[in-house]
Amino acid sequence: MKRVLTGIKPTGYAHIGNYFGAIKPAIELSKREDYECFYFIADYHALTTLNSKAEMKEYFYNIACTWLACGLDPKKVVFYRQSDIKEDFELNWILCNVTPKGLMNRAHAYKALVEKNEANGLDRDDKVNMGLYNYPILMSADIMLFDADYVPVGLDQKQHIEIARDIAHNFNIKYGETLKEPMEYIDKNNNTLVGLDGRKMSKSYNNTIRLFGDENELKKAIFRVVTDSRLPGEPKDADCTVNKLYKLFVSESKAKEFEEDLLKGLGWGDAKKQLFEVANRYISPMREKFNYYMAHKKEVDAILDEGAEKARVVARKVLKRVRKAIGAE
Ligand code: TRP
Numbered sequence: 001m002k003r004v005l006t007g008i009k010p011t012g013y014a015h016i017g018n019y020f021g022a023i024k025p026a027i028e029l030s031k032r033e034d035y036e037c038f039y040f041i042a043d044y045h046a047l048t049t050l051n052s053k054a055e056m057k058e059y060f061y062n063i064a065c066t067w068l069a070c071g072l073d074p075k076k077v078v079f080y081r082q083s084d085i086k087e088d089f090e091l092n093w094i095l096c097n098v099t100p101k102g103l104m105n106r107a108h109a110y111k112a113l114v115e116k117n118e119a120n121g122l123d124r125d126d127k128v129n130m131g132l133y134n135y136p137i138l139m140s141a142d143i144m145l146f147d148a149d150y151v152p153v154g155l156d157q158k159q160h161i162e163i164a165r166d167i168a169h170n171f172n173i174k175y176g177e178t179l180k181e182p183m184e185y186i187d188k189n190n191n192t193l194v195g196l197d198g199r200k201m202s203k204s205y206n207n208t209i210r211l212f213g214d215e216n217e218l219k220k221a222i223f224r225v226v227t228d229s230r231l232p233g234e235p236k237d238a239d240c241t242v243n244k245l246y247k248l249f250v251s252e253s254k255a256k257e258f259e260e261d262l263l264k265g266l267g268w269g270d271a272k273k274q275l276f277e278v279a280n281r282y283i284s285p286m287r288e289k290f291n292y293y294m295a296h297k298k299e300v301d302a303i304l305d306e307g308a309e310k311a312r313v314v315a316r317k318v319l320k321r322v323r324k325a326i327g328a329e
Contacts, residue, residue, distance in 0.1 A: 004035045004185070005148035007042035007082065007139075010059035011049050014066040015208035016279075017193040017201030020248055023070050025187050026152050030077045037077045038146050038311065039067065041304075044083050045138060048131040064300050066211060069290035080307035082142065087315040091141040092134075094322060098170040099137050107136045108159050140164035143182050145315050150185040154192065158184050175325040194244045197226045212290045215280055222276045232267030242271050249278040 006026055008018065030037040041063050043056065050056050064081075072079060082088060104110065110133055117126045143151055143164050151161050161184035168179040192200045195207030202208065209221040225241050236243075238259055247255045262271060293300050323329040 001034060001036050002149040003038065003147060004029055004150045004152060005038040005040075005143055005146050005182075006152045007040045007045070007142060008063055008067075009042040009045040010056070010063040011046045012059060012203045013062050013213075014211045015201065015203070016211050016248070017195065017208060018066075019070065019211050020193050021154055021187075022152070023067065027071050029152065029185075030072065035150075038080075038148065038314075039072065039077050040080045040082050040085075040142070040307075040311075041067075042082045042139075042142070044089075045135065048129060048135060061294060061297055061300065062212075064304065065290050065293035068293050068300065068303070069212070069286045071286075074303045074307060078307050078310045079303060080311045081304050084304070084308035085145070085311055085315050087312065087319045088138070088141050088145055091145050091319055091322060092138045094326060095137050095141055095144070095167055095171065096134070098174060099140075099167050100170075103163060103166060104133055104136065107163060108156075109135060136160050136163045137167065140167045144168055144179045145318050146311070147180045147314070147318060148182050149180065151182050152185040152187070155186060158186065171325075178321055178325040193248075194241050196221065196224050196241070198241050209279075211283065212287050218280055218283065219276050222272050222279065225272060225275075227268045230268075232270070233265040235265050236262040236268075236271070238263065242268070242275055246271075246275050246278060249275075249282040254278075 004026075006022070008014075008022065014023070026037070026039060029035055030039070041060060043060055046056065046059065050059070060081075067079065068074075110128065113128055113132070114124045117124050139160050140163065143161075144167075151157075151164075153161060161182060165181045165183075168181045171179050172181075195201030195205055196209065197205065197207045199205055199207060210217060213221070222245075225245065227240065227242065228236075230236060240262070243259055243262055246258050250258070258266075258271075258274065320329065
């Protein structure tokens with residue numbers, strides 16, 4: 001039995017890039033008999049960027065209800081809130097002491113911010129808080145605390161898993177074999193999805209389609225997809241954004257039909273209308289479940305509490321092993 005672990009940080013509303021890139025593949029993995037899955041909401045990682053209590057609550061429940069609406073089965077998956085596992089923050093501190101500062105200087109999120117500051121003539125550490133700087137260490141603790149074998153992530157998180165491996169390795173060299181060195185699990189169809197403007201769908205580009213907005217919001221977003229100025233009747237390119245998005249929601253044969261219509265000159269307005277229809281049909285049943293959970297947050301809390309209970313059983317065991325290794329027990 002292999003252990004799979006992943007987290008999503010609640011820093012915004014779940015969008016269809018999150019769904020097709022991370023949530024859907026993770027839920028498919030959780031149906032395999034040979035994998036034991038630990039999925040959590042990384043609320044303390046979100047602290048590095050959130051501005052208020054209201055944002056935390058809003059995004060936390062958005063992400064929690066999204067997982068449940070998309071089919072996560074809490075009987076099969078250990079599903080929990082990161083901040084409920086206090087052992088995580090103890091391990092985080094221990095790991096700080098086997099993490100060279102230089103390793104954090106090279107972590108991409110920190111490095112990118114420093115480079116941006118330098119380019120703008122600001123102090124290099126402007127807007128850098130220690131949560132951001134130490135982010136990869138807490139992420140390592142999240143993973144090692146559960147002896148995870150595989151960590152499903154997007155390519156943008158690959159470096160973090162490499163860092164986690166380095167940290168585990170440093171610990172093991174100093175104190176003897178104690179921590180499992182995890183591997184990233186990157187979907188081969190890779191999971192970067194096209195956004196409204198044709199670039200990668202990402203919150204930071206403001207080109208996302210929210211997964212569970214209402215129907216009207218979905219329609220509006222789809223009508224914002226950037227197209228060229230070709231008129232109805234003129235053939236369109238198969239690699240246009242409308243076509244790429246359409247494929248996500250339908251069978252291969254249906255996708256082919258749509259592509260042929262585009263090549264034959266289907267107008268952008270009609271094409272977007274059809275895209276909206278298939279997207280809405282796909283999302284609607286999940287949206288209903290999402291709305292149910294959003295209206296029953298106590299149920300969600302109870303599910304997460306139960307998950308935390310199960311998670312803590314493992315976390316305590318691993319932390320005990322670590323405390324023994326360092327001589328704290
Ligand atoms: N850093 C991840 C992200 O931004 C979220 C995350 C936190 C995570 N801890 C994790 C992912 C542990 C995998 C394993 O998406």
